[in-house]
Amino acid sequence: MIRVYLAGPMSGYPELNFPAFHAEAARLRAMGFEIANPAEIDVGPDPTWLECMRACIKLLSDCDGIALLPGWEQSEGANVEHTLARGLRLRVMQARHIVGLAGDMPVISQEAVVKLLDEAEAA
Template structure:
């Protein structure tokens, strides 16, 4: 999924703003997004506000989602981008919610990586390889156990709501009847239970 970063730029120190946008980009890429950072779009800092907005709209239109940094409400440009994204029915992600959820998501990703050796981007692709499918099933199951909404989990793995239900049902069956998957799932469970106890 391609996501556009939106936040306050005008009136803030340029280097501080670049750093905040770069931090947001790093976080979103870690989750598995293809990120569009308007601070890297190539317009000169001397360009007018209107020229920047035209370019920003062009970038936003090419994306599936928008990421609203916490300071967006104080920005006329970001507020306009939010309104446009709403009208265009793009997915809207808010920084504070993503950061809060991301701590748990990263914990789950790390446990799966430790057991399978797979990186997140490797098992959210359309590949039907068994290990990738197992890792995806583990990710969905543990996100759901962490009380995340199915629609939110679906966004992480770039699939629809019904796919989430299928993976959750399949998890139970495979845990009962597939020794290879049960071993993998048990090891992931043990890691997550240990790290949960340490918190």
């Protein structure tokens, strides 16, 4: 089973954006993914940003890929996680583009494939 870490913005969002994390985790789990959801980590009462990041990085390091939630680009923590995932050569995907699972391969939407092809042609 493929284990995917969810990354996205939390700081400054109502309820730390947990509803978006939980909804995406439920959607991907229904497809058969094993999800590492940072919104499910208990780092104790009133943790610092660094304490949260240390817990998240430990969780991410045990995953096969990362699924990025909307707004991740504006999140300092999600940018750290994205950079680490790329450095570890994990699969990096936009969460919204994931439409299924075939064995241990994520299936992405046609829209995502077209976008990737367009980017490759432009390069």
